[in-house]
Structure formats: C-alpha cells, structure tokens
Amino acid sequence: MLRKIKVLFLDRDGTINHDIGTYVTSRQQFRLIDRAAEAVRVAKAAGFEIVIVTNQAGIAKGIVTPEAIDDVHEYMRDLFCLDNASFDRVYYCPSHPDYPHPLYDRFSDCRKPGTGMVERAIAEYRACGCEVDLGHSFFIGDKTIDVECALRAGLRPVLVRTGHGEESLCREKNLLPEYVADDLYDAVAGYILSQQLT
Numbered sequence: 323m324l325r326k327i328k329v330l331f332l333d334r335d336g337t338i339n340h341d342i343g344t345y346v347t348s349r350q351q352f353r354l355i356d357r358a359a360e361a362v363r364v365a366k367a368a369g370f371e372i373v374i375v376t377n378q379a380g381i382a383k384g385i386v387t388p389e390a391i392d393d394v395h396e397y398m399r400d401l402f403c404l405d406n407a408s409f410d411r412v413y414y415c416p417s418h419p420d421y422p423h424p425l426y427d428r429f430s431d432c433r434k435p436g437t438g439m440v441e442r443a444i445a446e447y448r449a450c451g452c453e454v455d456l457g458h459s460f461f462i463g464d465k466t467i468d469v470e471c472a473l474r475a476g477l478r479p480v481l482v483r484t485g486h487g488e489e490s491l492c493r494e495k496n497l498l499p500e501y502v503a504d505d506l507y508d509a510v511a512g513y514i515l516s517q518q519l520t
C-alpha cells in the first residue's frame with residue numbers, strides 16, 4: 323500500500339534565487355530571493371515534500387560542470403539551513419536540443435516544459451513506497467515553461483512575478499496558472515496554504 327504524499331515542485335532560477343541573466347556557475351552567483359527559504363520552511367511544515375526541478379543546459383553548452391551545479395546546490399542547502407528550511411530532492415536537466423552532447427542526449431526528455439524530471443521524482447517516490455497526490459501537489463515557477471510542465475504533469479501551477487514572471491504573464495494565453503504570486507513566499511503563504519483548508 324503506497325502512502326500518499328503532497329509535493330511542492332519548485333523551479334530554481336528566478337523562483338528561489340535571483341536570475342542573473344546567465345547560468346549560475348558558482349556559489350558567489352547564487353543569491354536567494356527574499357523570504358524564499360522561509361517559504362520552503364513554511365511549506366515543509368505544512369507537510370509538503372520539496373522537490374526542485376531546474377533546466378541547466380549550461381552543462382551541454384560547456385559553460386558549467388555537473389560538479390559546479392552540485393556545489394551550488396550544496397550551498398543552497400546550507401543557506402536554507404540557516405532559516406531552518408530544507409529541500410528533499412533536486413533534479414537538473416543538462417541537455418539542450420541545439421547542443422547535442424553524447425553524455426546528455428539521453429536526458430533530452432527532461433528539459434522543461436518536458437515532464438521528465440517530475441516523472442522521475444514521482445517514480446523515485448513510488449520506489450520508496452510513496453504515491454504523489456497530483457491533485458494536492460503544486461509547481462511554482464517564473465516561466466511559461468514551468469506552467470506548461472505543471473499542466474502536462476497534472477500538477478497545479480503557480481507563477482511568481484520574480485525572475486521572468488512579469489514577461490511570462492503576457493505569454494500565457496492558453497497556459498494559465500492557478501495563481502500569480504508576488505514571490506515564492508506569497509505563493510506558499512498567500513495561496514497554497516489557503517488551499518489546504520478546502
């Protein structure tokens with residue numbers, strides 16, 4: 323018997339940390355958006371598993387290494403820890419259709435708006451005896467591809483205005499999020515928690 327869990331899927335750049343207009347290749351370039359760690363702590367306290375899914379095609383392009391990405395994620399874990407927050411899993415997609423790479427082409431289905439990373443997380447939870455309750459699971463991101471990924475995967479999309487959020491709003495004609503939040507904290511505290519009561 324699988325145990326049902328609810329998951330908060332999070333985009334990284336522009337949602338958790340400031341989008342710097344290029345790939346984050348080092349700890350020095352990684353800065354949390356205000357109250358992002360607090361948002362994660364609050365979501366975790368409300369019973370959500372926290373799963374980060376991020377496109378990192380800088381790997382296929384040769385701009386950043388997987389080791390550097392892992393180090394940035396260790397740093398993110400440390401920063402969260404300072405606010406008593408933590409995440410459960412992080413997945414990154416190294417591939418890009420315009421930059422064929424013998425090591426990464428097999429990951430081509432992971433690139434958002436593809437749902438490969440979300441599906442992998444769901445499969446890994448299932449292997450641990452947990453079934454992701456899609457109807458009570460959310461995906462928060464700053465781009466249209468995040469909203470599209472969420473809808474394709476059957477998750478509930480929330481768009482944040484941080485990062486590319488404002489410009490994504492204009493593109494979203496047929497890809498509407500459930501809620502548009504000022505930032506990650508507003509998405510969690512101002513919307514998702516209120517949905518838990520209904």
Ligand SMILES: [Mg+2]
Nearest residue numbers: 333335336464
């Ligand atoms: Mg983003």
